[in-house]
Amino acid sequence: MENGECIFCEIAEKNLPAEIVYEDSDAIAFLDDRPLFPGHVLLCPREHYDTLLELPQHLTGSMLANTQLLARAVEAAVDAEGTFIAINNRVSQTVPHLHIHIVPRRRRDGLKGFFWPRQPYKDDAAKEAVRDAIEREVRKLLNG
Ligand code: 5GP
Numbered sequence: 001m002e003n004g005e006c007i008f009c010e011i012a013e014k015n016l017p018a019e020i021v022y023e024d025s026d027a028i029a030f031l032d033d034r035p036l037f038p039g040h041v042l043l044c045p046r047e048h049y050d051t052l053l054e055l056p057q058h059l060t061g062s063m064l065a066n067t068q069l070l071a072r073a074v075e076a077a078v079d080a081e082g083t084f085i086a087i088n089n090r091v092s093q094t095v096p097h098l099h100i101h102i103v104p105r106r107r108r109d110g111l112k113g114f115f116w117p118r119q120p121y122k123d124d125a126a127k128e129a130v131r132d133a134i135e136r137e138v139r140k141l142l143n144g
C-alpha cells in the first residue's frame, strides 16, 4: 500500500491533522475522531503494518508499554474508572493500519456492545479438541 492511501500513515507523517497525545520513534497516539467516549485514543506504530499479526517482534514490547502508558494517562485525564483496550484484526477493522483502541470506561457507562452472546462448547470433547488444536498450532509456530 502506498502511504498516500493510508490515513494513519498520513497522520503519522503529519500530512493529515490529528489531535496527537503522544509520539516517540516507534509509535504515535491521537484522539479517535468518532470516540466511544471523550478520551478514546488510537495508538499506532509509525510504520505501516496491516494488523497485529504483522507487527515485528522488536516493536511488540514498546507497543504494550505505550498501551499501558496511555491507559494510565487516559484514565487520569478524564477521571475514568478503567479502560477497554481493543484491536480489530481484519474483521470489523475499518482502517487497515494496526491501531490499539484505548477507551475510557466507567461502571454503567452504557457501552452495551460488549455484552457479546456466548457460544458454549457442545461437550467436553469438543472443548478438548479446540484446546488441543490451538496448543499444536502454538508449538508449530514456536518451533518454526
Ligand atoms: P477500527 O474500526 O479499524 O477498529 O477503528 C478505526 C477507528 O479509526 C474508528 O474508531 C474511527 O473512528 C477512527 N478513525 C477513522 N478515520 C479517522 C481519522 O481520519 N482520524 C481519526 N483521528 N480517527 C479516525
Ligand code: ZN
Residues within 6 Å of the ligand: 006, 007, 008, 009, 010, 047, 048, 049, 096, 097
Ligand atoms: Zn498506514
